[in-house]
Structure formats: C-alpha cells, structure tokens
Amino acid sequence: MNLAWKEVKKNKLRFLILGSIIFLISLLTFIISGLANGLSQDNAALVKDLPDGQFYMNADADETYNLSRIDRHIQEKLLTSQKDVAALSIQMGFLNDKNDKQQSVAFVTSTESKMFENVKPGEIILDRSMEDKGIKAGDILTNNQFSGEFMVKGFVDQKKFSHAPVAFIHIENYKEMYRVGEMQLIFVPGQDKAQEADGLQSFSKKEFLDTIPSYNAEQMSLNMIVWFLVVISGMLFAIFFYMMNVQKIALYGILKAIGLKTSALFKMMWTQMLFITGIALGLSAALIQGFNMFAPEEIPFRLTIETISLLSMVFFIIGFIGATLSGVQIKKIEPLQAIQQGEV
Amino acid sequence: MEFFTVNELKKAFTNGEVKEEILKGINLSLKKGEMTALVGASGSGKSTLLTIAAGLQPASDGQILFEGKNINTMNQEQIRKIRASKFGFVFQFAHLVPFLTVEEQLMLMLDVSESRLNKHEQKSEVNRILKLVGMDHRKTAYPSSLSGGEKQRVAFARAIIHQPMVLFADEPTASLDSKRSKEIMSLIRDLTKNLNITTLMVTHDEEMLPYTDRIIKMSDGLILQNFEPQAKS
Ligand SMILES: Nc1ncnc2c1ncn2[C@@H]1O[C@H](COP(=O)(O)OP(=O)(O)O)[C@@H](O)[C@H]1O
C-alpha cells in the first residue's frame, strides 16, 4: 500500500506548506544566483564569453592591463605563432551623442580577429544596451580626445566590460585618442597552458577577470551570498523534515507495532520528500525561467539551465540528507512509546 | 495444547540510580483458543507483562516460548515478523492510522502480514471482517469521523484480519462507556472463539470475567491467583 501518497492526499495542507517553503527558498536562491551571475556578466561579458585561452600582459605592468605596453616585436612574434591570436587594448571613456549627452563606455580595439568586432576608422560598433539610450545605427558620436567622428555601424549582444557597454573602434582611432603605439594585451585562444614569452606575464581567463578592479571583490561577495543561502536553505529543509518526523513519532510507533518494517517507514519518508521537493523545485525553476525570459533589460539577470540544474541537484541532495538524518529517530522509535502516549 | 508459555519472566526498569523490579518471576501458559484475563491493581505490572509477551519490549530475564521458540532471544526482525503475521493488538486507544480509511487500515494490515490473498480476495475479506464487527457501513470513513466505540471496533478488526494466533488486548474498553464496553467485549469474545484465536487480555471490567476461560490475578509483579472463573463464582 502506498502510505506515502495516502498521507499526502489526506494532509494536503501540511504538505502544501512544506512544499511552499521549499519553493520559496529555492526561488530565492535562484533569484540571487541569477542576479550574481547577471552582475558578473554585466561586469565582464566581453572577457567571459571569449573561448578558453591565455591573456598576456607586460610582466612589469603590475598585473594592471591599463599599465601594460607590449613590445611590438614580441607582439608580432606571438601573432604569427598561432592562428586566431589577437592583440587588444581596453580603456574606459565617454562618448557624446547628438544631444551632447555623455555615455560611459569601454573602448576596445583589436588586431584583425573573429573574437572581436573589427571596424574601419571612423566607425564604431556598440553593445546593444546602448540602443536603450536612444542611439541608433547611423548616428554620429564624438569623443573629446578624438578629432573626428564615429558613425554607429551596428550593435552586438552581451559585450560588457567593468559594467560599461563596450565600444569597438579602429586601432588608428584608438592610438590617436590615447596616444599610445603599443597594445595592452594579447589573447591566445585554445591555450590552457601559458607559453614562455620574454617580459610577458600570462593569465588564464579567470585570472585576468580577477585583475579587473572590483570584479574580484564583487564576485566573492555574491558567491558567498549564494552559497550561504544554499547552506541555510539546506538546514531549513532538514529542520522542517525533522519537525514533520517528530510530529509523526506516535504514528511511526503504531506502524512499527503492527509490524511495518523500519525500511518501509524510510521509504515512505523519502518518497514524500522527493515528491514535494521535486514539485517545488520544478515550479520554482519554471518560474525563474519565465522571469529570465521576460525580465526587464535593466536588471542584470542571467541563469543558465546548467546553474538551475546544479542548484536543484544540491537542494535534492541536501533535502535527502536532511530527511534521512532526521529519520534516524524513526529507527530509534519504540512501538511501545506510541501506545503509552495515548491517542494519536 | 499449551503453545504459549512464559517462564520465570523478569523485568526491571532503572530510573536513574534506582533499579526497580516490576516483574519478579512470572510463569503462565495460554491454551490454544482460550481467553485469559489479566487482572490486578493498577501498577501491578499487567501492561508490562502483556507488552513483553507480545514482543513489544524485551524482558530482563526469562523465556517467552511461542510455538517452541523463545521470543526473548530473537532479534528485532524475527520479532517483527511474528508481530506482523501471528499476533494482533488492541489497546486502550484504537491507534488507527489517521490518514487511512477504515477499509485501508485493514488492507494495510493484510499487506504488513504478507497475506497470500490476491487483491480481490483481500477486499472481500476486509468486507467480511468489517461486517462481523458491524462497521461495513463506514468503510470509507477516516478515523477522525468515527466515535470511540467505532474506532475500537475497527482496531479490533485490524487486530484479527490477518488471522493471528494470539490476540493481545490491554484494557480495550477503558476509554468507552459501559454500554459500548459490553458490546466490544462480547464482540471480542465471540469472534476470537469463532476464529479460534488465543487471547490474553488485561481488563478492569468485572462483567467480562465470567466470559473468560481463565483469570490470572497479579499483584506487585507476581501472580497471586490463577483460576477458572466458574470455580470462583
Ligand atoms: N518504561 C518504563 N520505565 C519505568 N517504569 C515503568 C515503565 N513501564 C512501566 N513502569 C512501571 O512499572 C509498573 C507497572 O506498570 P504497568 O505494567 O503499566 O502496570 P499496570 O498495567 O498493571 O497498571 C508501574 O509502577 C510503572 O510505573
């Protein structure tokens, strides 16, 4: 007889409450995790979305890309050493639109490469978020360090750096604006181990992200929040399952007295736990997916199916452990206890 | 035939430092199909004796021989199997499973006792027993909607549905008024006689004693008297 299901059916309210708690807690965790991820994306999508590889900057640049100037000969050597290698530079700056309103952007320029947008001199490609600021293709933008004008050629998705939209410009324009001949960085895709190069220091993608001011601190706090949430939710799950079990000690005692196996009681508890947790997680995952799709652009929110599945798995495991730990009392319950306690 | 024998049964509880001997060497035997009543003052150890005999708690010393085997030396699983298939229980309160209907309570018991009947036969057996205890009209009711007497009828039905060899009953009518008590008592007596179930019952109910085959009077952890009711009255 399916006792687990019979109990859920009869005590709908109790299980509904338990389910709602799991639903709300997991939803909260999904939301926070989505925001953390979104912020990190907002901070550095330009770098995060690159294929795996190695960044190089000057060894004496003090791990600050801004201070790096890569020697032209070394750059040539690296660029020709392998296919798809690109040299790039990044500078935070401003663009003035036709109403003379300043927009903060991250200027990025690179050598010919499929990984970055390449434009002709006088042209500019912007992150799509600039569209929301009223900028359209064909608009003319200016910069007070630049003698000419930029014509907006188009927009690209998800190119952000240090929370600013990226603006791809031509190397010559970049050189004029920032009065430097050398590039700051070289990116070699597909390399998981750095090659030795004179006077250069290598960084994996993650290591490079950590050199971006504020990225490291921001991510650490956000990740800590997410994992604390997960741990606290796990403890909450365990406590709730524990309380449910305590309420049912008399019942378990009776079932044991008439001869039910302890394993049957565990099965009953596990079935209920999996059922409730499954529905609650399913609902909150569906809801968060919906939110993900319809969330307003201004909210940096990004939650991949992988993250949802990972978090759900963690919740399942924690819930299972919680239920099982609290179920250890079931093993200890003496049938007699219940009988002597009087009416259930 | 004596198929259930208790030899020199002792039970002691330790309350902190103090060790208290509740049963001080009990000897008794139950005859197949007979109903034995355990009587005695409150606190004399009747419930302790009954629950130990029923395999619901261990004894400190002595033997409980059921079908030639000593329950007191069996492991938990062996005792559980005997409880599930060979014993039935009724207590002061019905202890029904709150989320099962009357019918389901009995189906569960058939399940637990690993009944060899198929689903269809189980259903008709449940119907038959519910008719016998006069509860077939409340088959789909949940315990919360039953009166005390009705619950006790269902508890009794659950105790005998799997055709146990021994029924253990601890003051099954203590929570009922005198009219309901008499009804339940004669029900238990008639049915256990009909089904040839051996019964050990703790009771306060003087009126029930004439119906029993044997009366064992306990006092302070020992058996004071062991007699047949006719011989006394
Ligand atoms: N689990 C226990 N722990 C300690 N003392 C107990 C326990 N169970 C019963 N007793 C004691 O054993 C004595 C006999 O109890 P019981 O068998 O319930 O008596 P009766 O059923 O005859 O009224 C009582 O004094 C009671 O306090």
Ligand SMILES: [Mg+2]
């Ligand atoms: Mg008692």
